[in-house]
Amino acid sequence: EAGVAQSPRYKIIEKRQSVAFWCNPISGHATLYWYQQILGQGPKLLIQFQNNGVVDDSQLPKDRFSAERLKGVDSTLKIQPAKLEDSAVYLCASSSPLTSGNNEQFFGPGTRLTVL
Amino acid sequence: AQSVTQPDIHITVSEGASLELRCNYSYGATPYLFWYVQSPGQGLQLLLKYFSGDTLVQGIKGFEAEFKRSQSSFNLRKPSVHWSDAAEYFCAVGAYSGGGADGLTFGKGTHLIIQP
Numbered sequence: 001e002a003g004v005a006q007s008p009r010y011k012i013i014e015k016r017q018s019v020a021f022w023c024n025p026i027s028g029h030a031t032l033y034w035y036q037q038i039l040g041q042g043p044k045l046l047i048q049f050q051n052n053g054v055v056d057d058s059q060l061p062k063d064r065f066s067a068e069r070l071k072g073v074d075s076t077l078k079i080q081p082a083k084l085e086d087s088a089v090y091l092c093a094s095s096s097p098l099t100s101g102n103n104e105q106f107f108g109p110g111t112r113l114t115v116l
Numbered sequence: 117a118q119s120v121t122q123p124d125i126h127i128t129v130s131e132g133a134s135l136e137l138r139c140n141y142s143y144g145a146t147p148y149l150f151w152y153v154q155s156p157g158q159g160l161q162l163l164l165k166y167f168s169g170d171t172l173v174q175g176i177k178g179f180e181a182e183f184k185r186s187q188s189s190f191n192l193r194k195p196s197v198h199w200s201d202a203a204e205y206f207c208a209v210g211a212y213s214g215g216g217a218d219g220l221t222f223g224k225g226t227h228l229i230i231q232p
């Protein structure tokens with residue numbers, strides 16, 4: 001079974017530029033999550049999708065961050081414009097109670113963003 | 117709001133010695149508890165999880181954890197560490213609701229250093 005795929009793996013941009021990250025979850029997983037992991041900290045949930053609907057985006061900085069999951073499969077997370085404090089690893093995860101047990105989330109390798 | 121505390125930022129253990137990493141959580145209901153490991157440049161790998169039942173859970177790589185409701189703790193243990201165990205360890209808490217598995221709340225992590 002293929003894991004969660006993310007691209008790009010690394011991205012360097014200047015502040016005020018825009019950037020987008022892509023995630024392809026495990027096949028059949030209805031729930032998709034985006035986490036932000038700042039250096040030296042644990043991951044923090046940004047947004048959760050159930051199929052193509054948003055379940056929780058309470059910690060998403062909506063003035064600059066946006067995310068979508070069209071057709072309930074792949075997802076894109078966008079930052080526009082980026083700030084220095086957005087430098088972090090962005091992790092995508094997916095889960096399904098039908099295939100992975102209660103609340104077990106499978107994580108992708110992450111995208112490391114550096115904002116200069 | 118739920119929270120996770122990992123009181124030890126760094127722990128140094130000699131190879132072959134036993135290990136215990138501490139985790140305390142705050143959650144209003146019965147939590148689902150997890151330990152993840154993250155090696156440099158790698159994604160998060162699930163070590164073990166607790167949902168219900170036996171409070172002593174076994175995981176991969178020889179790790180185990182014990183859920184103690186009275187102490188709100190879920191400490192990770194290993195009887196004999198190997199140099200390859202050097203990594204960052206994260207404790208996390210979550211739940212399952214009608215919208216699918218909720219996003220996880222992570223602790224800040226414990227950095228494990230193995231001395232030869």
